[in-house]
Amino acid sequence: MPRVAGWGRQFVPGRERFSENLEAASADAHLLRGLGRSYGDSSLPAPGCPEVLTTTLADRILRFDDAGVLRAEAGLSLHTLNRLSLQRGFFVPVTPGTQFVTLGGMVASDVHGKHHHVAGTIGRHLRALRMRVADGRTLECSPTEHADLFWATVGGMGLTGAILEVELQMERTPSPWIYQEATRHPDLDSLMGALIEGSARWPMTVAWIDCLKRGPSMGRGILYVGRWAEPGEGPATPPRWTSGRIPVPFEAPDWALAPTNVRLFNFAYYHKQFRQKTAGIVSPEAFFYPLDIVDNWNLGYGRGGLTQHQAVVPREAGATGVRRILELLTEASAASFLCVLKDCGEEGEGMLSFPRPGISIAIDLPVRSGTPAVIARLNEAVLEVGGRIYLTKDQFTTPEHFRAMEPRLSAFLEVRRRWDPELRFRSAQSVRLFGDPPFGSGEFHP
Amino acid sequence: MNVVFLGASRGMGRALARLLAMRGDRLFLLGRDGEELERCAADLRARAGRDDVVVGQGACDLLDTASFAPALAAANDALGGIDAVVVTAGVFAVGDALHADLALTERMLQANFTGTILFCEHARTHLLPRSGQLVVFSSVAGDRGRKPIALYGASKAGLSHYLESIDHRFHAEGLRVLTVKPGFVRTGMTVGLPEPPFAGEPDGVARRVLAAMDAGKPVVYAPAMWALVMWVIRLLPRFVMRRVGF
Numbered sequence: 001m002p003r004v005a006g007w008g009r010q011f012v013p014g015r016e017r018f019s020e021n022l023e024a025a026s027a028d029a030h031l032l033r034g035l036g037r038s039y040g041d042s043s044l045p046a047p048g049c050p051e052v053l054t055t056t057l058a059d060r061i062l063r064f065d066d067a068g069v070l071r072a073e074a075g076l077s078l079h080t081l082n083r084l085s086l087q088r089g090f091f092v093p094v095t096p097g098t099q100f101v102t103l104g105g106m107v108a109s110d111v112h113g114k115h116h117h118v119a120g121t122i123g124r125h126l127r128a129l130r131m132r133v134a135d136g137r138t139l140e141c142s143p144t145e146h147a148d149l150f151w152a153t154v155g156g157m158g159l160t161g162a163i164l165e166v167e168l169q170m171e172r173t174p175s176p177w178i179y180q181e182a183t184r185h186p187d188l189d190s191l192m193g194a195l196i197e198g199s200a201r202w203p204m205t206v207a208w209i210d211c212l213k214r215g216p217s218m219g220r221g222i223l224y225v226g227r228w229a230e231p232g233e234g235p236a237t238p239p240r241w242t243s244g245r246i247p248v249p250f251e252a253p254d255w256a257l258a259p260t261n262v263r264l265f266n267f268a269y270y271h272k273q274f275r276q277k278t279a280g281i282v283s284p285e286a287f288f289y290p291l292d293i294v295d296n297w298n299l300g301y302g303r304g305g306l307t308q309h310q311a312v313v314p315r316e317a318g319a320t321g322v323r324r325i326l327e328l329l330t331e332a333s334a335a336s337f338l339c340v341l342k343d344c345g346e347e348g349e350g351m352l353s354f355p356r357p358g359i360s361i362a363i364d365l366p367v368r369s370g371t372p373a374v375i376a377r378l379n380e381a382v383l384e385v386g387g388r389i390y391l392t393k394d395q396f397t398t399p400e401h402f403r404a405m406e407p408r409l410s411a412f413l414e415v416r417r418r419w420d421p422e423l424r425f426r427s428a429q430s431v432r433l434f435g436d437p438p439f440g441s442g443e444f445h446p
Numbered sequence: 447m448n449v450v451f452l453g454a455s456r457g458m459g460r461a462l463a464r465l466l467a468m469r470g471d472r473l474f475l476l477g478r479d480g481e482e483l484e485r486c487a488a489d490l491r492a493r494a495g496r497d498d499v500v501v502g503q504g505a506c507d508l509l510d511t512a513s514f515a516p517a518l519a520a521a522n523d524a525l526g527g528i529d530a531v532v533v534t535a536g537v538f539a540v541g542d543a544l545h546a547d548l549a550l551t552e553r554m555l556q557a558n559f560t561g562t563i564l565f566c567e568h569a570r571t572h573l574l575p576r577s578g579q580l581v582v583f584s585s586v587a588g589d590r591g592r593k594p595i596a597l598y599g600a601s602k603a604g605l606s607h608y609l610e611s612i613d614h615r616f617h618a619e620g621l622r623v624l625t626v627k628p629g630f631v632r633t634g635m636t637v638g639l640p641e642p643p644f645a646g647e648p649d650g651v652a653r654r655v656l657a658a659m660d661a662g663k664p665v666v667y668a669p670a671m672w673a674l675v676m677w678v679i680r681l682l683p684r685f686v687m688r689r690v691g692f
Contacts, residue, residue: 020456020634057634060489088495 004052007039007298009305010367010395012428014045014052022058022074026132026162029053030439031427033158034102035077038109039308040395041428042157048439049426053162055104064088068170069127074104074163079292083241086284090170091228093125097340099289103166109392110155110350112360114204114226114288117345121353122168123154130165134420138164143349152415155350157391159425159434160416177234178204178287180226181279184270188219188326192319192341192359198225199343204287210266211339211363212259214330219323221341222273226287239283248299257302257366259333266337291338301366308393309378310362312344312355317385322361324381329363332374338364351412354390362393372396379405391429402433409434448525450518450572451532452476452506452565455486457633458583459534461652463490466532467499474521476506477535501525508535508561509553514568522572530579530659531569533562538635540595551597558601563608570612570621577620581659582609586627586667589676592692613664625665626655629672642692644671 002015016033019025026032033043033052045052055075061084063071068090072081078092079099085091096111107129110121119125128142129150141150153160185191191207198205202225209221255261291297298306313321322341329336340362344355354360363378365371375396382389388405389397403409413434416423423436430436447466454463454475467473467490477483483503491497502524506517522528537554544551566580573580587595588602606625613623630636630645646669658666667673682690 018632018634018637020460060485061492062485062488064492064495084493084495 004044005036005305006041006043006395007037008307008367008395009298009301010041010307012041012044012047014050016054017051018054018057020057022053022055022162022164023132023138025053026164027136029162030425031158032074032104032162034075034105035100037098037101037105038392039306040391040393041432042109042391042394043105044428046426046428046431046436046439048441055102058164059102062165063167064170068172069167070170071128071165071167072103073165074102074107076103076166077101078103078106082284085170086173086176086238089172091173091284092122093169093171094119094122095288097289098292099285100292103168104158104163107154107163107166108156108158109390110348110353111392112342112344112355114206114224114342116355116360117199117205117343118203119171120345121155121348121350121355123151123348123350123353125168125171126150126154127167127169129153129163129167131161131163133161134422134424148415149419151349152351152412152419154348155353156412156416157352157429158427159430160419161425173228175229175231175234176238176284177229177281178226178284179229179233179279180224180282180287181277182225182273183223183277184221184273184275185223186220187217188323189319191219191221191223192322194223195341195343195359198223201225203227205343207341208269209326209339209341210270211326211329211336212263212266212333218330219326220270221339222270224287226282229281234281239285241285242283242293245293245295247295248297250299252300252302254302254304254366256300262337269337301364304367306364306366307371307375307395308338308362308364309375310354310360310390310393311378311382311387312358312360312390313382313385313387314356314358317358317387321381321385321387322359324385325361325363325378328374328377328381332370332377334363334365334371334374336364336366338362351408351415352391352406354388354392356388358387360390362390367395376401391433394429394433397433399433399435447471447529448474448527449530449532450474450476450521450525450528450569451534452508453533453535453583454490455479455482457534457635458628458631458648458651458655459532460486461648462532462534462655464493465652465656467491467494470494470496470499472498472525473500474525475500475503476517476521477503478505478507480505506565508537508557508565511561511564514565518568518572527576528569528572528578529576530581531566531573532581533565533569534583536562536583538598540598540639544597554598555601558598559604562605566608566612570616574616574619574621577622579622579624579659579662580609580612581624581626581655583626583628584609586629586672586676589627590679590682590687592679592687593690594692610664622662623664624655624658626658627665627667627672627676629667629669629675631668644669644675 453459587599
């Protein structure tokens with residue numbers, strides 16, 4: 001039986017259907033999917049639905065004018081767009097931590113990035129979407145046209161209809177290079193203080209944390225800040241693109257992620273920042289997408305796969321909320337190479353958009369038998385401080401926890417019902433978290 | 447280079463047209479669906495960052511032989527002469543269902559064999575005065591009679607045979623002919639088919655075809671491994687081919 005999975009490699013029955021003509025293919029689709037980089041089950045077919053429509057062959061650019069207005073089919077990858085746009089002096093105004101995502105997926109997740117505190121999410125930069133909605137119509141929506149559909153779709157995890165085309169305003173860049181500074185910080189208070197102070201002065205910030213360190217060094221890490229380099233600051237030649245150069249050919253054995261090995265990696269990564277502070281010019285790829293150089297790095301988490309827990313801790317909760325999450329991780333010995341803090345700015349208008357003012361903390365976790373319990377404890381900590389999780393990363397949150405942390409859900413579901421009263425568009429995640437019935441489960445009463 | 451492209455809107459044709467446009471070649475697009483051609487032209491212009499990479503587009507259908515001459519004449523006028531004609535269009539269908547559907551079989555044979563060859567005959571008259579290049583996508587399916595692809599393979603075998611023949615016949619007069627033999631490539635055309643080893647991606651095939659065009663080669667397999675695979679398959683004795691399922 002064919003199986004399909006997200007980036008976390010938690011497989012479910014189903015197959016991908018590819019088409020170069022999304023408009024025709026979406027006529028009978030129940031869910032669309034891009035490059036499959038959402039970690040959990042948001043791009044997986046709902047139980048009882050045999051397939052998901054994959055958009056990656058529908059990747060035509062329909063307009064890219066001198067003012068930076070881009071319109072493209074939903075399957076266009078950010079990787080392709082970056083290569084093209086940087087040559088022309090533009091860059092996507094908001095980018096997530098990988099460029100192996102599609103425009104449609106970016107909208108459905110309302111992605112954010114290292115510049116959220118100044119640029120917001122991708123939704124802020126969208127001009128319009130072309131969609132096929134549940135009753136079969138194709139229509140244009142925007143902040144002024146069918147605005148309810150538009151803002152429910154931005155961050156709506158593909159549950160409001162099929163995104164066929166995306167139009168957004170690109171950002172003009174002064175050069176194709178990034179000026180970056182990196183500073184080492186010995187504990188959480190120092191790191192978070194520097195992150196918040198850095199965000200006041202820099203357009204791009206992110207911090208890596210050694211999340212297995214206990215005691216006074218808990219939360220030690222490296223802060224990266226950056227901005228687009230001015231003309232003449234970087235090399236005269238454009239950067240070379242290196243994504244996917246290092247392959248991971250097979251699943252790593254489970255012992256590879258033993259806590260001792262992760263501690264060793266984290267020790268080495270922390271101390272590779274030999275000086276307390278370094279500065280220099282780096283490529284956008286090295287700055288925005290450091291993991292993309294390794295192809296299929298998710299195989300490194302072994303047969304069990306991985307999940308990511310990403311939550312935003314509201315600003316008023318301060319370092320206490322972040323510290324509590326780190327304590328839970330160290331108590332559970334939930335080994336992870338990747339633990340990232342980001343400063344989030346104002347909340348966007350997407351009805352289920354993830355970011356809100358505060359600190360986002362993202363942790364990759366290998367999936368083992370105890371992982372759902374670890375996620376539950378992390379979510380209880382998030383609930384205590386009034387935070388919320390990022391659906392794009394989620395696989396194990398319970399519906400009770402999700403509803404408790406998402407007071408916006410009922411308003412979203414109301415708009416969704418207006419456009420899709422019979423819930424034609426469903427995902428494995430919407431069945432798990434939103435209470436959607438599986439396909440073929442009997443009569444549906446909206 | 448001035449290129450007439452029949453089939454640029456999908457799969458390997460789309461990938462090859464993008465490479466040609468991005469290096470600055472001038473294209474005239476031919477196809478059945480005007481709206482698809484418009485979107486394809488917009489994509490090529492956006493990727494190349496120049497409007498003049500696509501000088502025009504016109505209607506042409508491999509099942510309508512009367513459309514060939516006016517389409518090529520319009521392309522010749524718009525481009526001011528044709529240096530290369532690329533044909534990636536065709537009809538793909540395999541399996542037992544095809545044997546039971548004679549209408550589809552006829553359409554496939556008409557498009558892949560009669561239509562493509564007649565189109566090439568028209569194209570040849572435009573290419574010969576400029577020592578131009580004819581690039582036609584045939585298939586590894588034409589290299590050996592095989593169970594699952596009897597009809598599709600027959601159409602491509604005939605096409606490959608024709609392309610080799612006109613290469614022999616007109617090479618001395620300056621015509622360069624490139625027969626492209628793709629193996630299994632992940633495109634909209636092959637979705638749902640069981641994937642064999644050495645499956646390729648359209649972008650990789652396009653890069654290999656472009657290199658072969660520039661080198662003036664007569665035949666190219668893509669991905670490259672399929673040259674070896676088909677060499678082995680051609681050597682297999684008939685009693686083996688009767689037993690195996692590929």
